[in-house]
Amino acid sequence: MTPLIEASSIGVRFGDQSILHDISMSVVPGEIVTIVGPNGSGKTTLLRALTGSVKLSSGTIIRRADLRIGYAPQRLTIDKTLPITVDRFLSITDKASRSERQSALADAGIEALENKQLAALSGGQFQRALLARAILRKPNLLALDEPTQGLDQPATVAFYRLIERVREQTGCGVLMVSHDLHVVMSASDRVLCVNGHICCEGTPTVVSEAPEYRAMFGSGTAGALALYQHHHDHSHGDA
Amino acid sequence: MFEPFILIALAAGIGIALAAGPLGCFVVWRRMAYFGDATSHAAILGVALALLMDTPIILGILITAVGMALAVAVQREAVLAIDTLLGVAAHAALALGLFVISLVPGRPLDLESYLFGDILSLGPTDLVIIWIGVGIVFGILYWHWNAWLLSTLDFDLASAEGLKPDLERLVLALTIAVLVAISIKVVGALLITAMLIIPAATARIISQTPERMALISAGFGAFAVYAGLYLSVWLDTPAGPSIVTVAAITFAATQTLRLLR
Numbered sequence: 165m166t167p168l169i170e171a172s173s174i175g176v177r178f179g180d181q182s183i184l185h186d187i188s189m190s191v192v193p194g195e196i197v198t199i200v201g202p203n204g205s206g207k208t209t210l211l212r213a214l215t216g217s218v219k220l221s222s223g224t225i226i227r228r229a230d231l232r233i234g235y236a237p238q239r240l241t242i243d244k245t246l247p248i249t250v251d252r253f254l255s256i257t258d259k260a261s262r263s264e265r266q267s268a269l270a271d272a273g274i275e276a277l278e279n280k281q282l283a284a285l286s287g288g289q290f291q292r293a294l295l296a297r298a299i300l301r302k303p304n305l306l307a308l309d310e311p312t313q314g315l316d317q318p319a320t321v322a323f324y325r326l327i328e329r330v331r332e333q334t335g336c337g338v339l340m341v342s343h344d345l346h347v348v349m350s351a352s353d354r355v356l357c358v359n360g361h362i363c364c365e366g367t368p369t370v371v372s373e374a375p376e377y378r379a380m381f382g383s384g385t386a387g388a389l390a391l392y393q394h395h396h397d398h399s400h401g402d403a
Numbered sequence: 404m405f406e407p408f409i410l411i412a413l414a415a416g417i418g419i420a421l422a423a424g425p426l427g428c429f430v431v432w433r434r435m436a437y438f439g440d441a442t443s444h445a446a447i448l449g450v451a452l453a454l455l456m457d458t459p460i461i462l463g464i465l466i467t468a469v470g471m472a473l474a475v476a477v478q479r480e481a482v483l484a485i486d487t488l489l490g491v492a493a494h495a496a497l498a499l500g501l502f503v504i505s506l507v508p509g510r511p512l513d514l515e516s517y518l519f520g521d522i523l524s525l526g527p528t529d530l531v532i533i534w535i536g537v538g539i540v541f542g543i544l545y546w547h548w549n550a551w552l553l554s555t556l557d558f559d560l561a562s563a564e565g566l567k568p569d570l571e572r573l574v575l576a577l578t579i580a581v582l583v584a585i586s587i588k589v590v591g592a593l594l595i596t597a598m599l600i601i602p603a604a605t606a607r608i609i610s611q612t613p614e615r616m617a618l619i620s621a622g623f624g625a626f627a628v629y630a631g632l633y634l635s636v637w638l639d640t641p642a643g644p645s646i647v648t649v650a651a652i653t654f655a656a657t658q659t660l661r662l663l664r
Contacts, residue, residue, distance in 0.1 A: 217562035235563030241558065246432045247610045248556075256553045257564055270425060281611070 165192045168231055168305045168337045169214055173336050174223030176206070176213050183209045188362050193304060194331060196338040196351060200371075201358040202380055207307055208238060209343045210358060214339065215307050234303030236294035238310045238341075242314070250285070251278040260300050271326060272296035273319070287314030295323070295354040301329055306330065307338045324351045409636065412522045415533045416646065417630035419589050419598065422540040422582055422620025425548075427599035428606070428613065429575055432555050437486050438475055439596035441493035443583045445471040446592045447500030447522065450517050454507045461532060465584040471496065472576035475570075497592075520591035520643030522632070529588060534584035543578045551575055552613055590643040598624060601650040605657050623653055 167190035175185040183206045191197050201207040212218040217237050242248070255263045269275045272292040277285065285293060291314055298306055306327070307343065312320040328351065331338055340352070355371040357363045358378065364374040371377050426638065430439055445467040453463025471492060504514060517523070527535075554561040554568035561568045579599075585593045602623035609617035631646030638645075 205658055212562075215559065216565075217559040233565075234562045235560055237557060237559050240560070242556070243434075244434055245607055246555065246613060247607065248613055249611060252614075254557070256549050279611075294651035295642045307419075359415055372504075392608070 166228055167192050167226075168228050169339075170226045172224050172226070172300040174213060175221045175304070176209055176218055177221040182221075182360070184213065184358075184360060184361065185222075187358070189356060189365075191210065191305060191339050193337050194335050195353045196327070196331065197354045197356065198338065198352040199339070199341045199358055200381075205311060205344075205359040207358045209305055211309050211341050215247070228304075230268060230302065231305060232303045233305050233307050234298030234301045234336075235307045236291070236298045236309065236311055238313065239287075240290070240294065244283055247285075249279050250274070250282060253282050253293065254297050254300055257345070258301050264300065268296040269293075269302040271330075273322065288316070288319060291315060292349045295326075295365050302334065304334070304336045306336055306338045306340075310343065310363060312342070318398075327377055409632065411525050411530050411631065412632055412642065415525050415530050415589055415623045415644075416522055416632060418534050418537040419582070419586050420628045421621045422537045422544075422603070422618075423586070423598045424602055424624045425617035426540065426575075426579060427601075427624075428617050428620055429551060429555065429601035429608070430579070430599045430604045431594075432613075433572075433575075433581075433617055436596060436600050437489040437493070438472075439583075439599050441475065441489045441496065441581060442468050442576075442580055443587070443592045443595040444493040444500070445496040445581055446587050446595075447582075448496045448503070449500070449519060450587075451500045451503035451507070454504065462583055464587055465580070466584045467496070468580035469577060471615030472580040473573070476573040476576045480650045481516050516591070517587055518591050518593050519641055520587070520589050520594065522589045522642040522646075523635070525588060529616065531623065532612075533536055533585045533589070536581055540578055540582055543574065545572060547574055547578075551565070561632040574627075590646060594643050594647050597647045598627075601647070602627065602656050608657060608661050623650065627653060 168189035171186050174187050176183045187210060189197075196360065199207045199210055200204040209218060213220060215224075215233055250269070251265060254260065254268065260268070266275060266278065269278055269318060272295050274289055274292045277289060277293070282290075282293065291311060293383070295308070308327075311327075312323055315323055327338055327340075330336065350368060352368055354365065355368050356365045357371055357374070357377050360378060363380065364371055368378070430436060446464040449464035449467035450460055451463075452467065453460040456463070473491070475489065484583070494603045496609035501514075513521070515521075516662050550561070550566050552572040553564065554566060583595055583598075588600055603620040604618045605623045606619035610619055618624065627646050631649040632642060634640060634649065635642040635645040
């Protein structure tokens with residue numbers, strides 16, 4: 165299957181500082197790829213490089229001609245001087261119908277908030293609004309940066325169910341950055357463990373047992389992973 | 404109140420206000436007030452260069468205003484903060500412009516009319532040029548509105564959706580330069596930024612969406628032009644400052660009403 169997006173030996177520098185080097189990876193339609201890594205490892209920068217908002221200092225990224233990214237940034241600083249409702253935010257660049265907008269909000273669990281000011285949302289509500297907007301674009305690649313930040317545990321579970329449902333319905337690829345290690349890993353087809361470069365990659369089980377991963381995160385999460393593993397063993401053979 | 408020169412002044416001023424309203428919202432949202440100053444002060448340098456080279460003054464203004472917009476839009480990752488750089492650029496352009504104008508033989512120019520505007524002396528040709536400029540600003544606003552809005556909300560979100568936020572920022576800066584070039588005879592180089600930010604700031608507190616804010620801002624601007632011109636004719640005060648005074652009073656009144664509620 166042609167990858168939606170394929171990076172070959174990419175590097176990113178900010179001034180003299182190398183943030184990422186020699187990263188090669190790809191996402192094909194229908195797979196969920198999760199980028200994990202400690203704070204300051206460059207995982208958000210990697211996502212931003214792939215979505216095109218950071219200049220590469222080396223390497224190339226090939227995007228499939230019909231690539232359509234639905235991106236939800238980690239957070240968005242809404243300037244108080246800019247009044248905007250959730251509903252207007254959903255339709256800035258894509259002309260979705262009102263019923264489409266409402267069903268996207270309902271999917272994200274915030275159907276009651278359509279007329280609320282964006283700046284007045286709580287952290288969790290804001291994450292959902294970003295997700296609703298990303299889904300509404302009918303993307304073939306969902307790029308989500310720490311999407312469960314600010315969500316409590318049931319909401320996090322519901323969130324991953326929604327992501328899986330969207331993937332099943334639309335066949336889109338999902339590229340996700342997370343610190344929420346065990347939950348994310350069980351929902352992923354492939355995990356990239358990043359710390360300036362790709363330390364290790366593979367299925368959640370392989371990565372969680374890799375010495376590089378354990379050196380970085382300790383083995384404490386491996387037990388939690390096992391706790392969630394049964395969700396995953398009998399589903400989606402499409403990756 | 405309805406002699407021809409007043410009607411021309413009204414038509415010119417309201418045109419500027421309608422274009423400045425929505426553009427001014429972006430100036431407020433993106434914190435570009437200093438950029439407005441730098442561009443409009445550069446216009447004085449443009450007047451000086453046009454006099455030296457004997458070219459139409461609006462051309463000189465357009466060239467320096469666009470030059471300033473380009474210089475500001477392409478610079479990044481500087482050692483000095485952007486407001487410092489813009490402060491340097493604004494005052495350097497103003498000082499250099501005044502310096503050069505005084506060197507032009509004969510000084511055939513009423514400098515005050517460029518610093519504070521001279522809306523009551525506009526002719527039909529000026530009016531046509533102003534409305535062509537207003538039309539250009541409206542066209543760009545129409546085509547770029549959503550792209551500017553998303554780029555203003557978040558650079559990364561805009562990039563991921565295939566926009567080029569840096570390019571959008573440049574187009575916005577150039578559009579402001581066009582507005583400055585056509586506004587200089589109406590409100591003057593020192594007060595153009597006021598027409599951009601005061602109506603937008605007034606509109607903010609009673610707006611729920613960006614579009615509402617843009618429309619209300621244009622409305623407040625047009626009101627300030629109408630009432631300011633009236634004041635100016637009635638009390639024989641300079642028109643540009645009278646217009647901005649009305650805008651400022653409107654701003655103060657809406658803020659006060661909000662605090663009292």
